[in-house]
Amino acid sequence: MADKIIKPNLKELSFSDSVSYYFDRAAPFTNSPKGLLDQIKACNSIYKMNFPVKWGNRVEVIEAYRIQHSHHRMPTKGGIRYSLQVDQDEVMALAALMTYKCALVDVPFGGAKGGIKIAPRKAPVEVLENVTRRYTAELLKKNFIGPGIDVPAPDYGTGEREMAWILDTYMTLRPGELDGYACVTGKPVSQNGIHGRTEATGRGVVYALNEVCSHEDDMKKLGLSVGLEGKRVIVQGLGNVGYHTARIIRKYGAKVIVVAESDGAVYDEKGIDIEHLYKYRQEKKTVKGYPKGKVLADTAGALELDCDILIPAALERQLTIKNAARIKAKIIGEAANGPITPAAEQILLKKGILIIPDIYINAGGVTVSYFEWLKNLSHVKFGRMQKRFEEQTQRNFIKLVEDFTGKHVPRNRIQQIIHGADEIDLVNSGLEDTMIEAYRDIRAFKKRNKGIGDLRTAAFAVSINKIRDSYFAMGIFP
Ligand code: NAD
Numbered sequence: 001m002a003d004k005i006i007k008p009n010l011k012e013l014s015f016s017d018s019v020s021y022y023f024d025r026a027a028p029f030t031n032s033p034k035g036l037l038d039q040i041k042a043c044n045s046i047y048k049m050n051f052p053v054k055w056g057n058r059v060e061v062i063e064a065y066r067i068q069h070s071h072h073r074m075p076t077k078g079g080i081r082y083s084l085q086v087d088q089d090e091v092m093a094l095a096a097l098m099t100y101k102c103a104l105v106d107v108p109f110g111g112a113k114g115g116i117k118i119a120p121r122k123a124p125v126e127v128l129e130n131v132t133r134r135y136t137a138e139l140l141k142k143n144f145i146g147p148g149i150d151v152p153a154p155d156y157g158t159g160e161r162e163m164a165w166i167l168d169t170y171m172t173l174r175p176g177e178l179d180g181y182a183c184v185t186g187k188p189v190s191q192n193g194i195h196g197r198t199e200a201t202g203r204g205v206v207y208a209l210n211e212v213c214s215h216e217d218d219m220k221k222l223g224l225s226v227g228l229e230g231k232r233v234i235v236q237g238l239g240n241v242g243y244h245t246a247r248i249i250r251k252y253g254a255k256v257i258v259v260a261e262s263d264g265a266v267y268d269e270k271g272i273d274i275e276h277l278y279k280y281r282q283e284k285k286t287v288k289g290y291p292k293g294k295v296l297a298d299t300a301g302a303l304e305l306d307c308d309i310l311i312p313a314a315l316e317r318q319l320t321i322k323n324a325a326r327i328k329a330k331i332i333g334e335a336a337n338g339p340i341t342p343a344a345e346q347i348l349l350k351k352g353i354l355i356i357p358d359i360y361i362n363a364g365g366v367t368v369s370y371f372e373w374l375k376n377l378s379h380v381k382f383g384r385m386q387k388r389f390e391e392q393t394q395r396n397f398i399k400l401v402e403d404f405t406g407k408h409v410p411r412n413r414i415q416q417i418i419h420g421a422d423e424i425d426l427v428n429s430g431l432e433d434t435m436i437e438a439y440r441d442i443r444a445f446k447k448r449n450k451g452i453g454d455l456r457t458a459a460f461a462v463s464i465n466k467i468r469d470s471y472f473a474m475g476i477f478p
Contacts (some may be wrong), residue, residue: 006357008342008343008344008346008347008458009318009346010097010342010343010346011343012320012321012341012343013043013341013342013343014089014093015089015090015093015094015316015317015338016089016090016092016093016096018072018093018338018341018363019093019097019338019344020041020096022342022364022386022456022457022460023037023040023041023096023100023460023464025457025460026105026456026457026459026460027461027464029388029449029452029458029461030071030461030464030465030468031452032464032465032468035130036468036471037148037464038470039471040070040072040099040203040464040467040471041093041096043067043069043095043096044069044070044071044110044326045067045068045071045143045144046065046067046088046092046149047065047066047067047139047144048063048064048065048088049063049064049065049067049135049138050062050063050064051064051134051135052140053127053130053131054127054130055065055123055124055127055135056124056239058474059189061119062116062117062135063070063086063116063117064086064114064115064116064131064135064138065086065088065091065094065113065114065115065116066091066112066113066114066139066144066145066150067088067091067095067112067113067114068110068111068112068144068150069092069098069099069110069111069112069113069327070096070099070111070239070269070467071094071112071342072099072110072467072470072471073102073108073109073110073150073270073470074109074110074148074149075109075110075146075147075149075150075151076098076106076109076110076111076112076149076150076151077098077102077109077110077111077112077150077151077152077153077185077366077369078094078095078098078111078112078113078114078152078153078155078366078432079113079114079152079153079154079155079156079158079186079365080113080114080115080116080135080153080154080155080162080166081094081113081114081115081116081155081156081157081158081316082115082116082119082120082128082156082157082158082162083094083115083117083118083119083156083157084117084118084119085315086115086117087115087117090115091113091115092113092259093316093337093338094115094155094338095111095112095113095338096109096111097111097168097337097338097358098112098113098366099111099461099463099467100359100459100463100464100467101359101360101362101363101366101463102186102358102363102366102439103463103464103466103467104359104360104363104442104462104463104466105360105363105366105367105435105436105438106434106438106458106466107366107367107370107435108370109151109370110204111290112150112152112478113155114139114152114155116131116135116424118131118157120157120158121157127167128162129232132162132165132166132169133165133168133169134174135166136165136166136169136170137169137173140169140170140173140174143223145166145170145181145183145184145195146174147177147179147181147182147183147373147376147377148160148179148306151182151183151185151268151369152184152185152226152375153184153185153186153365153366153369154240154365156184156239156315159186159198159240160186160187160188160193160198161188163184163185163186163187163188163191163193164187164352165190166183166184166188167180167181167184167191167192169333170183170184170204171392176370179376179377181242181376181398182373182376182377185197185369185372185373186198186365186369186372187372188281192375192376193372194368194371194372194375194382194423194427195423195424195427196368196423196424196427196428197365197368197369197371197372197427197429198240199247199248199363200243200364200365200367200368200369200427200431201240201241201244201245201335201362201364202240202241202242202243202244202245202246202247202248202313202335203244203248203364203365203428203431204335204361204362204363204364204365204367204368204434205241205245205249205311205313205335205361205362205364205433206228206245206248206249206252206429207331207333207364207431207432207436208335208356208360208361208364208439209249209309209356210227210228210252211227211436211440212331212333212354212439213226213227213331214226214227216472217378218354222331222352223330224308224331225328227248227252228252228253228254229252229253229254230253230255231254231255231308232251232255232257232259232306232307232308232309232310233246233249233253233254233255233256233257233258233308233309233310233311233347234256234257234258234259234305234307234309234310234311234329235256235260235311236259236260236288236301236302236310236311236312236313236314236318236339237260237261237312237313237314237315237336238259238261238277238278238281238287238315239336240314240315240363241313241335241336241365242259242311242314242335243274243278244446245311245313246272246274246311247274247275247278247347250271250274252396253391253392254309255270255271256271256272256274257269257271257272257305257307258272258302258305258307258356258362259274259277259287260285260299260300260303261281261287261299261300262299263287263299264286264287264288264295264296264297264299265287265288265296265298265299265301265302266292266293266294266295266296267293267294267295267296267302267305268292268293268294270293271294272292272293274327276292276326276342277290277292282381283418284403291407294302298316300323300393301317303323303327304323304327304328305328306328307328307329308329308330308331308335309326309329309330309331309332310329310331310332311332311335312334312336312340313331313335314336314339315336316336316337316338316339316454317338317339317341318336318339318340319321319332319339319340319341319344320341320343320344320454321341321344322345323339323341323344323349324344324345324347324348325347325351326339327348327351327353327369329353330352330353330354331354331355331356332348332353332354332355332356333356333361334355334356334358334361334362335358335361335362336358336362336472337358337362338358339358349453349454354455354457355454355455356455357455357456357459357460359456359463359464360438360439360442360455360459360460363434363435363438364434364435367431368431368435368436369425369432371427371430375423378473380424382423382426382427383420383421383422383423383426384438386420386421387420387421387422387457388420389417389420390418390420390421391418391420394417394418394420395414395418396415398414398418413434418459422474441454441460441462442459442462443455443458445458445461445462446458449461456467
């Protein structure tokens, strides 16, 4: 029924046109000169490559991209995606989103993205390794990678393993480069990565939703209680972002009632044991046959079930003109990049759904990548210099209180109080602060600009203003 009532006046756009559409919609709220807006929006460098790899007893020509959307800050930064869907339009869109995302959360990088057209779950590991190493060599040949040039990270279909191959290839071809470890982030901790990077995007999504749900007036409008406690959540995608989001949001008292994967969805009103489901899927390579709850064959349909929060964490264009009217969630957190098309967004907003945009909610990954890059450039683990000193200072303070009061603080309380920050404590604290501050900026901007209407437009406007200011500071645009 609802499909017939709400009709968007927009057609479905390509992914990169969608990002441009969001930019244009926000631009009038930024008070920026047209020439400057054109510069911010334009895509700076596109490197498309084709190279051969041996695949069994045949040779395959691999299509790959690295696109740097903006050089207003250097280095540029963005993940590398392995998927058969990769094409220039997709990588351009993702690179542009990186520019706006970095600016929004004050990560001082320009936006970039890479993509290789390959099915990572079907290709043999040795082919994936050869492709990754060759891709890195191609990037180096054209000066498209380096700690001060362009710094890749994981994205869909890639993870720590691929980042370790990139690092190893880079260090082999650039021996002795002092800051070489900062050429890529999302590395294993043993390869100069940072604690907390693997789960950072999912953790950031939860910090963001926790902040969103803490505003009583916003929750009241949605008919929801304050906080994540008791919220019924649907997650699409049990990969890096979806798994960690689902796992961590349960610790805040939310119930994940659906996990939708590509080959089926698991539904359990009592709440899914995420670690158990994750292990099952790792072993069986499918969610089919999962013994707890119900397995639904219609995985796309599972997104339409009743819930408080829907978290698409798989790919772009999952909520379109075809299914938007049937979505029942009150809040949608875009953990994936571009999961909602602009036409679908019109329908969802008219239904009163609160959409938390991708450029904000999934910025935790690049935020902690920034911390990793800083760690690599400083050549020292966070917390190493001050942890013991902080603990001793706290101990001295407790001793002083005990001497003055004549009372003893119990030993177990002392241990809790004096604990100096480890790397993971500092990373998570920096991440949480980033997500809270950025949301407050977006929400305040939306409140100040009554005509804005939605959080995505506000987020783009805040971001464009920050980029505009960095151009103004350079004196390029009077
Ligand atoms: P991933 O490869 O680790 O996981 C993606 C999961 O989605 C896989 O398990 C896959 O089977 C599943 N999937 C694919 N199509 C599906 C469908 N139609 N329905 C249900 N499930 C489906 O990828 P990821 O790193 O988790 O990235 C997911 C999204 O988050 C992407 O849009 C990516 O750009 C975005 N993102 C990732 C990071 C990061 O740090 N990895 C950071 C920011 C944004």
